[in-house]
Amino acid sequence: MKYLETAIEMLEDTEISSELKAIYDFYNSIQPELDGFRDEFGLTCPDECGECCAHFIPDITKSEALLLGARVLFGERKSFLQDRLQETSTEAIVCPFYDARSKHHCMIYSARPLVCRLFYSCATTDKSGKLKFCKCHFNAASKKLSDDKLASSQKTIRSVGEYGAMLDSLDGNSPETELLPFAVLKAISRIGYALNLLFSEVGSVTAENPEA
Numbered sequence: 652m653k654y655l656e657t658a659i660e661m662l663e664d665t666e667i668s669s670e671l672k673a674i675y676d677f678y679n680s681i682q683p684e685l686d687g688f689r690d691e692f693g694l695t696c697p698d699e700c701g702e703c704c705a706h707f708i709p710d711i712t713k714s715e716a717l718l719l720g721a722r723v724l725f726g727e728r729k730s731f732l733q734d735r736l737q738e739t740s741t742e743a744i745v746c747p748f749y750d751a752r753s754k755h756h757c758m759i760y761s762a763r764p765l766v767c768r769l770f771y772s773c774a775t776t777d778k779s780g781k782l783k784f785c786k787c788h789f790n791a792a793s794k795k796l797s798d799d800k801l802a803s804s805q806k807t808i809r810s811v812g813e814y815g816a817m818l819d820s821l822d823g824n825s826p827e828t829e830l831l832p833f834a835v836l837k838a839i840s841r842i843g844y845a846l847n848l849l850f851s852e853v854g855s856v857t858a859e860n861p862e863a
């Protein structure tokens with residue numbers, strides 16, 4: 652993950668660097684479980700589909716926004732992605748990172764937030780706490796899934812809520828969330844401020860203290 656290595660190297664010994672490592676390690680630690688869930692129950696999305704991203708903008712935590720901010724600042728298509736974020740209004744319904752032509756329809760796939768990783772890749776629970784499949788309105792096959800299969804699995808199956816609690820623990824257990832474009836722009840300002848302190852010649856990003 653070149654963008655992450657660059658960000659961590661440039662921000663070495665700062666809080667941002669350890670926060671980036673923590674969220675990245677968290678995503679890496681759960682990904683095999685999510686992949687295993689999809690494999691076990693044969694969950695697949697049609698290649699051409701990306702309807703979830705075309706009708707959805709996630710709310711994300713500060714840690715998630717930080718990784719996305721690093722991806723935007725240190726990865727490919729920086730200016731384009733920044734423009735996309737800035738152009739997204741509060742009424743928008745399409746994720747600013749959605750691109751029908753990109754692999755997985757997402758321009759920042761390796762840094763995507765938790766909810767995007769979980770959708771169709773883990774279970775949810777009903778009111779009584781029983782595990783259920785997350786059904787996708789755009790995928791007819793998902794409507795035929797029997798929740799009984801979950802109960803007979805030999806593997807540990809975590810729910811959306813359990814993964815969410817793991818994510819929240821990175822930001823103090825009950826973190827505030829914010830709509831992705833606004834959260835990422837704040838994270839970009841925070842990273843920019845830190846870089847300006849570390850390297851006075853880095854002037855392409857704001858020098859205002861976003862925490863002030």
Ligand code: SF4
Binds near residue numbers: 701702704788
């Ligand atoms: S989760 Fe549903 S909407 Fe999203 S890509 Fe898969 S099938 Fe399509």
Ligand code: SF4
Binds near residue numbers: 709750756
């Ligand atoms: S971040 Fe990527 S995966 Fe998540 S909604 Fe946006 S385009 Fe889709």
